[in-house]
Amino acid sequence: MTAPSDGGHRAYRDVVLYRRLLADARPYRRHLVGVFVVSLLAAPLALLSPVPLKIAVDSVIGSHELPGWLDAILPGFATSSDVALLLAVAGLLVVIEALTQLQVVADEMLRTYTGERLQLDLRARLFGRLQRLSLAYHDTRGTADAGYRVQYDALSIRSVAVDGLIPFATSALTVVAMLYVTATIDRTLALVTLVVAPVLGVLTWAYRRRLRARHREVKRLESSAFAVVEEVMTSLRVVKAFGQEHREEGRFVERSVEGMRARLRVALIDGTFGLLIAVVTALGAGAVLFVGVRRVDAGHMTLGELLLVMGYLSQLYKPMQTISKKVTSLQSALASAERAFSVLDEAPDVPERAQARPLRRARGAVEFRDVSFAYGADAPALQAVSFVAAPGARVGLQGTTGAGKTTLVSLLMRFYDPTSGAILLDGLDLRDYRLADLRDQFAIVLQEPVLFSTSVAENIGYARPGASFDDIVAAARAAHAHEFISRLSAGYDTPVGERGMRLSGGERQRISLARAFLKDAPVLILDEPTSSVDGRTEALIFDAMERLVRGRTTFTIAHRLTTLDACDLRLEVEGGRVRRLPPAMPSAPQGARRWPRLGARAARAR
Secondary structure, three states: OOOEEOOOEEOOOHHHHHHHHHHHHHHHHHHHHHHHHHHHOHHHHHHHOOHHHHHHHHHHHOOOOOOHHHHHHOOHHHHOOHHHHHHHHHHHHHHHHHHHHHHHHHHHHHHHHHHHHHHHHHHHHHHHHHHHOOHHHHHHHOHHHHHHHHHOHHHHHHHHHOOOHHHHHHHHHHHHHHHHHHHHHOHHHHHHHHOHHHHHHHHHHHHHHHHHHHHHHHHHHHHHHHHHHHHHHHOHHHHHHOOOHHHHHHHHHHHHHHHHHHHHHHHHHHHHHHHHHHHHHHHHHHHHHHHHHHHHHOOOOOHHHHHHHHHHHHHHHHHHHHHHHHHHHHHHHHHHHHHHHHHHOOOOOOOOOOOOEOOOOOOOOEEEEEEEEOOOOOOOOEEEEEEEEOOOOEEEEEOOOOOOHHHHHHHHOOOOOOOEEEEEEOOEEHHHEOHHHHHOOEEEEOOOOOOOOOEHHHHHHOOOOOOOHHHHHHHHHHOOOHHHHHHOOOHHHOEOOHHHOOOOHHHHHHHHHHHHHHHOOOEEEEEOOOOOOOHHHHHHHHHHHHHHOOOOEEEEEEOOHHHHOOOOEEEEEEOOEEEEEOOOOOOOOOOOOOOOOHHHHHHHHO
């Protein structure tokens, strides 16, 4: 394995890729053996297919005796005359063809089932891994690239294990069987047939590397075009508002044309390789025909035997071509496998320690000790941040856009780890806790609420899987959401649409608050939750938040200082540094403060 290459994936040696793909396929080894056995049946059926023609020429038209095995299985009336024998030969042809088609159907069904299970398992592993990778990874690579790898690169395991190695192995056995049978008829022709094998091997080796590099480029460009579609569809309102449909269509076409050109280059290389393989095998067939006719003239073999050998020759060269083409066609699958395994091998930026401690419910004491953080080689996003928040305290974060407020709470939830310093929860470094237990201590309400394309109840219940319907309704009531939910067409079963777009901004925000109520976490993060709603809705949200924050350590992000008047600790974040602001209401006891101007607005809302 080498270092990461351009395009966001590592380059692996073929033997490493094959070994890992086969290891992933091991749970389905019985299915793969079944596919292999059914595929092997194609070889004897292929051996039988020219036999009726040989018998018709030698024993019906000519005067040669029937082969002993056929004479033994045919009843006496079938060999009593030439017409009866011809009918028996025709019947044998029908039986062989029927068995061949049954083998094809069974092979296709087994291949499809096994392949679907294999790629589903790899897709699930990729999806799970991508969810667990840090935000820094996704910030760099983008969500469209992740989607492409799950949806398309995961097909590599099926392409290799089912559609690649099994046909390769069965073709190799077919070649051996055909050579053996040909040698029993005439050794000279068998040797002439083998002359093309070294030439095919050299051509295959020469084209393999060229195709792998081209397929890598195709995958990168296809992922790039996929990114345009994903980006536009998730920002369609902005595109329409600015009338940029033609511009985005042009951007998609431009990316797609680059991919088309790359695929054309692959097709040209693949077509050239196929042409060379066809020419080599045709030269081999011509040599066999030339030598065979001379041997028939010399009396060393019959015309029927020559026809039988020529029939086997097509069955022999076809798997030889399959072997050569599989080696090259597998380069696309191996390029996808590289991309898939590079995700699975990605080292997490937020690793969990081997002896991480469990955490049931935190008290909520938070401390930042000289914390600094940088997203990359650029200027630090946070520098030497230190403060202490007691359990149940309200912490306000104020600052301009890009000052570092969101970065600070992202570090608190351990979406990233500090570059230096430490963040403590209840006196222990966040890195000492189990990651899942740590994240379970937080509830978050964002400026732009995130809803999933499911029902209202499922969106609220997302905070606590297994919550009862009564608990969901209670959370909705606490967030002042029950009233509008009850008026929806299907109540709590109403689909909210993609990203919740069937609801208004205020309705989405109240569902987000209900989700936070249901989770009942000891630490709460509020990121400008009322910045984009009207006054009446803001009053309802403030009233809900006032009850939500009670007894919880709360971090509130705001641009307006007045929004943070109720906070016990007010911090100004600017240029990555944090400055403590004086309290706005020094006389009010902790826990007794309320959000600004709440009373009048709430009264009007009621």
